[in-house]
Amino acid sequence: MEVRRGRVFAQMNTDAQIVIAIDIGTTSTKTLAVDLNGRILGSHSIEYPLHTPIQGHAEQDPDVICEAVMDSVGHVTKKVADAIKCVSFSSANHSLILLDANGVPLTPSITWADLRSAAQAERLIKDGSGLSIYSRTGTPIHPMSPLVKLVWMREARPDLFESAHYFVGIKEYVLNKLFGILLMDHSIASATGLLNLATLSWDEEALMVAGIREDQLPRLVPSTERMVGLKKQAADRMGLAADTPFIVGAQDGVLANLGIGAVEEGVLAVTIGTSGAVRTTVKQPAFDAQGKLFCYALTDDHWIVGGPSNNGAIVARWIADRLYPGKSIDEVLPLAAAVPPGSNGLLFLPLLSGERAPFWDAEAKGVMFGLTLAHKEADMLRAALEGVLFQITAIVSLMKQAGQRTSEVRASGGFARSILWCQMLADMLGVPVRVPESVESSGLGAAQLGLYAMDGCKGPLLRWKEQEGSLYEPDLANHALYQKILPLYLSLYDRLKEPMREISMLQHTSVG
Structure with missing residues (x-):
């Protein structure tokens, strides 16, 4: 390879x-x-x-x-x-690997992006058990979740499921290779749909639904x-x-x-790489009534609430490849910058990989709405970029409804290198967007957590002074326009949700 x-x-x-x-x-x-x-x-x-x-x-x-x-x-x-x-x-979160008694993989690593458990997720949502489990585990019911993957595996591949001795994720597999021990930290465990956040132990109902035992999971630390x-x-x-x-x-x-440095309440972190996410820090586990926001552990005193999107920079790359073959993203972004906010009346639902937050719909599909003979490639490109950020804005709206306030946004991931995208994000949210000098946010977070642990968890968790970076102030006129467009954007998904499912059924029938 x-x-x-x-x-x-x-x-x-x-x-x-x-x-x-x-x-x-x-x-x-x-x-x-x-x-x-x-x-x-x-x-x-x-x-x-x-x-x-x-x-x-x-x-x-x-x-x-x-x-x-x-x-x-x-x-x-x-x-x-x-x-x-x-x-x-x-x-990364949400992976699942089945191991035999000697720690040898029986399956590949099934990643968060795998959608084969969509039917099981829908069933858990409809029968009410999913929301009950979410209310204790903080992981929304979706095919990304290892809980739902386990239900699917038990039903679709009972031979593999019954022969497995252990169920782990990719980090646990790596640690076992390096140290010969099976451990899972509370943070990764809190994204499995199997961890009770109140007790920091495996949840009995979730284990029963998954059909596994506690001794088949790594030791929690x-x-x-x-x-x-x-x-x-x-x-x-x-x-x-x-x-x-x-x-x-x-x-x-x-x-x-x-x-x-987004570890104070009110400071929102927006990360857009291949996929995207919005997160804020709270002092204790918090949930939303609809089960659409995740709650994951960092330390005993720091919990992260937010929502993930399947469709981030991968959407920009996809549409650039098709509209401008042979050109890089950096080459085509200036073309989108020349198009006014609102993309000359175009809306693009960038749901190319299904969607997690805010819709939690594995059958969601991409849609370009409002096309006329007058539209050009650059209009479609900007509409796709705006669509990704409309998804982010919708997640922020969910968080506000759940009581999470927003005073400032800090951006990371590949999109944070784009002046256009960062300004668009500030305009959509109507709050300043700060981009630190380094966008290696997860690695720098791991380094700080390592130092915090080496000091016996007694020193500050946030070790380093805030980097200056870049600051994007919102254009209030653009913000007002985007506020008018957002309800139309969301209603477009609501009206097309059922046709999206119908076309998926037709596709599955034709493939079968």
């Missing part, structure tokens, strides 16, 4: 102590070397494929990801092995849990001493908040 590797920065100061932050993402693993002042001294990334052989399937090879983790760390530690204070993890005893082979591959302290870490979403 061919992978693309990043590079290690040459300016490595080996005199000061550093933290190694490993960020296991959906499309790549990136390792950062971060000094105690929050400066990124070096990095290395390794990409790997997401296998989608059939519509609705989204899987990865867990061993390929494990190799990427060890190799990316090894590239970064070459010059700094003696200066490492600890290693800390960030990881805080995100600040310290591990030692790295296997010799892994230590050699990673250029680390076997007694190097490892911090189990947390999920990438909650760490993104920490990485950009």
Whole structure:
């Protein structure tokens, strides 16, 4: 398999102590070397494929990801092995891997983007058990959830399900490879749909619905849990001493908040990479009556409430490829900037991968609405960009309805490098949008969590002063226009929801 590797920065100061932050993402693993002042001294990334052989399937090879983790760390530690204070993890959510008694995978890593459990999710919602489980676990009922994946696996592949000894996610698989232990931190566990947030233990009803036992799941630990005893082979591959302290870490979403300093109530973090998310920090678990917002753990005193969107920068890449083949995103964004807000009367529902928040509809489809002979490619491009941000704005509206206030937005992810998108976001939300100097938010969050854990969880969680970065003030006239468009945008989905399902049924029938 061919992978693309990043590079290690040459300016490595080996005199000061550093933290190694490993960020296991959906499309790549990136390792950062971060000094105690929050400066990124070096990095290395390794990409790997997401296998989608059939519509609705989204899987990865867990061993390929494990190799990427060890190799990316090894590239970064070459010059700094003696200066490492600890290693800390960030990881994507919602993956599921079935293991045999020896820890050997029986399945690929089934990722958050896999939609094969859509029917099971709909059933749990309709019979009311889903909302009951959500009210204790904080994970919305959707095919992304490992709980729902387990129900599907039990029904669709009973042979595999019955032969499995353990059910884990990708970070747990990697940790088992490195240390020979099965642990799951509270943060990752809180996104499985199986963890009772009040007791921080596995939820009995959720386990019963999933059809599994507590002893088939990893041992629960805080995100600040310290591990030692790295296997010799892994230590050699990673250029680390076997007694190097490892911090189990947390999920990438909650760490993104920490990485950009959004750990105070009222400060909203918006991350848009391939997918997107909106998150804010609260002091104790919080839920919404409709079961549409997640609540995930960071530490005992920091909980993250928000909503994820399936459709982020992947939408921009998709439409740019089709309208402007051969050109990069950077080349075509100026064309969208020349189109006025509202895209000359075009609306685009960017629901190309189904949708999580705010609709939680795996059968949702993309729609370009309002097309006339007068529209040009640039109008459609801008409508797609606006559609992604309308989804984000709708999630923010849900959060306001649930009592979460917004005073400032901090942006991260690939979209934060775009002046156009950041200004559009400020205009839509009507509040300032700040972009830190570094957009490596999850990795920087993992580094801070690692230092917090090494200090016995007694020092500050937020370690570094706020970066200056860029500040985008909202254009109030544009904000007023977007406020008028948003209800129309949302009503368009409501009116087309059933036709979207009907066309999915027709497609499934024709494929069958």
